[in-house]
Amino acid sequence: MTDVYRALFVERWPWWAGGVVIGLLVPLLYWLHNTALGASTGYGTLIKVVRPGTKLKWLNSATFADRWGWRLFFVGGIVLGAFIAGRLGGRPPVTAEMGLFSAYVDWPAALKGLFFFAGGGLLGLGARIAGGCTSGHSIHGIANLHLSSVVATVFFLAFGVLATWWVRMMLFGGGS
Amino acid sequence: MGNKLGLLVWGAVFGFTLSRTGASEYDLIHRMFTGEDLSLAFLMVTAIVVGAIGMRVLRSRGNRTVHGDLVFVKQKPLSPLNAFGGALFGVGWGLSGACPGTVLAQLGEGKLLAVCTVLGLLAGTYLYAALVERWKWLKA
Numbered sequence: 014m015t016d017v018y019r020a021l022f023v024e025r026w027p028w029w030a031g032g033v034v035i036g037l038l039v040p041l042l043y044w045l046h047n048t049a050l051g052a053s054t055g056y057g058t059l060i061k062v063v064r065p066g067t068k069l070k071w072l073n074s075a076t077f078a079d080r081w082g083w084r085l086f087f088v089g090g091i092v093l094g095a096f097i098a099g100r101l102g103g104r105p106p107v108t109a110e111m112g113l114f115s116a117y118v119d120w121p122a123a124l125k126g127l128f129f130f131a132g133g134g135l136l137g138l139g140a141r142i143a144g145g146c147t148s149g150h151s152i153h154g155i156a157n158l159h160l161s162s163v164v165a166t167v168f169f170l171a172f173g174v175l176a177t178w179w180v181r182m183m184l185f186g187g188g189s
Numbered sequence: 190m191g192n193k194l195g196l197l198v199w200g201a202v203f204g205f206t207l208s209r210t211g212a213s214e215y216d217l218i219h220r221m222f223t224g225e226d227l228s229l230a231f232l233m234v235t236a237i238v239v240g241a242i243g244m245r246v247l248r249s250r251g252n253r254t255v256h257g258d259l260v261f262v263k264q265k266p267l268s269p270l271n272a273f274g275g276a277l278f279g280v281g282w283g284l285s286g287a288c289p290g291t292v293l294a295q296l297g298e299g300k301l302l303a304v305c306t307v308l309g310l311l312a313g314t315y316l317y318a319a320l321v322e323r324w325k326w327l328k329a
Contacts, residue, residue, distance in 0.1 A: 056311055094204025099299060133305065157262055176283025176284050
């Protein structure tokens with residue numbers, strides 16, 4: 014395996030390289046597709062794919078009119094890109110591991126699943142109420158100097174710190 | 190169709206980068222929030238700065254897309270909901286060690302618990318749609 018291959022596909026990229034690529038996506042998506050970088054709205058599209066007949070007004074707004082539209086492709090692209098990264102990096106294709114969480118928490122699998130389901134639920138509900146997520150608000154929004162994105166991001170981070178310390182103290186026994 | 194294929198490719202670039210930088214690793218998110226390893230925070234700041242410079246360049250060159258259309262940046266309204274929703278989101282971020290973008294990268298990497306987080310995200314989004322039907326104030 015060459016050093017170049019290892020640096021690109023096996024070793025973790027330095028933070029600045031990831032920041033440059035993701036930062037460039039913001040103007041690039043406007044220039045090529047006139048659209049904002051963002052992930053969370055795609056979940057509305059995914060719901061429309063599963064439940065096309067839903068009567069809920071918000072899911073029938075113009076944003077989700079084309080459920081097989083580009084949002085679905087962008088969301089699918091994220092999964093595909095990470096899948097390719099995993100394959101090229103020689104990592105196992107499927108794993109029950111979740112880092113420190115698996116190392117410290119020995120709950121039955123169903124309870125672990127429920128815990129991550131609850132976390133995901135708060136992410137989904139919170140992102141919709143706040144109007145975006147880490148990519149839409151924190152990166153795209155602040156890069157465009159939107160005040161609402163700065164407020165949302167301050168609360169993302171503040172409550173992320175609180176919840177993480179709760180996990181550290183209550184579930185990891187204070188260690189890591 | 191070109192639009193869809195293009196966004197599939199850019200989505201893949203996004204997912205590939207999230208995976209390669211460790212943004213999809215539970216431990217790196219956890220350690221960013223405890224302050225032990227701020228590399229993902231630095232990544233976000235870099236992305237914001239690069240994105241802001243890129244948007245300036247785009248504006249200075251006539252604010253046009255490659256097809257000649259005017260670039261339309263929709264600004265989300267400022268409201269207390271940014272804080273309220275932001276707090277809920279932050280707790281979800283800390284508990285799951287992922288956000289709506291990185292969890293899709295975790296899914297692509299084959300992390301089984303990410304399936305649960307994604308299902309939760311779908312449920313949370315659906316719950317929003319149901320709540321906003323009743324409580325108009327939830328819509329900013």
